[in-house]
Amino acid sequence: MIVVTGGAGFIGSAVVQVLAEQGHKVRIVDDLSKGQAEQKAGDHEFVLADLRDAEQAKRALKFVLNNLSEGDLFNIVAYDSVVESFAPELQRYDNDSRKKALGFVEGIYAGGSTNIDGALATAFKMI
Numbered sequence: 001m002i003v004v005t006g007g008a009g010f011i012g013s014a015v016v017q018v019l020a021e022q023g024h025k026v027r028i029v030d031d032l033s034k035g036q037a038e039q040k041a042g043d044h045e046f047v048l049a050d051l052r053d054a055e056q057a058k059r060a061l062k063f064v065l066n067n068l069s070e071g072d073l074f075n076i077v078a079y080d081s082v083v084e085s086f087a088p089e090l091q092r093y094d095n096d097s098r099k100k101a102l103g104f105v106e107g108i109y110a111g112g113s114t115n116i117d118g119a120l121a122t123a124f125k126m127i
Contacts, residue, residue: 001072002127003027003064005051007044009034016044024127025072029060054110061105068093075126076104079119080111090126 002019006012007028016026020043031050049060061076068074072093076086086104091097 001025001027001068001074003029003074005029008032008046019127020044022127027064029064052110054108058105058108061108062102065098065101065105068098070094074101075123076101077119077123078104078108079113079115079122081113081115082111083115083118083122085122085126 002024004012004016004019004026007016007026008030012028012030016028019026027045027047029047029049029051031048031052033050047060047063049056051057051060065074070093073090074093074097075090078084086101091101
């Protein structure tokens with residue numbers, strides 16, 4: 001399972017398409033402020049959330065983490081001016097990794113910057 005934030009937007013939907021073509025199961029998180037509702041069509045799961053709101057972003061991440069399946073591969077990449085990941089590589093989902101990831105989510109805060117290039121580079125290196 002790969003979660004794509006902003007996956008209903010122009011760039012995000014292209015990322016979703018490439019990942020799906022590679023055989024990945026994709027979950028989209030988007031607030032649809034700029035994305036198109038029809039971009040979420042298909043076999044992709046969708047979570048409606050405004051990730052500019054740190055508390056709403058945390059709730060969305062917790063929802064995703066609590067709804068993964070045993071054995072799914074996952075990671076979390078958080079970014080502001082610095083890019084930080086939950087783990088250096090994809091993690092196999094189990095109860096222990098879920099608890100640790102939920103702890104990581106609690107430590108996420110809104111720092112004010114958006115190093116999206118660094119976050120994307122970090123995430124793509126994992127797949």
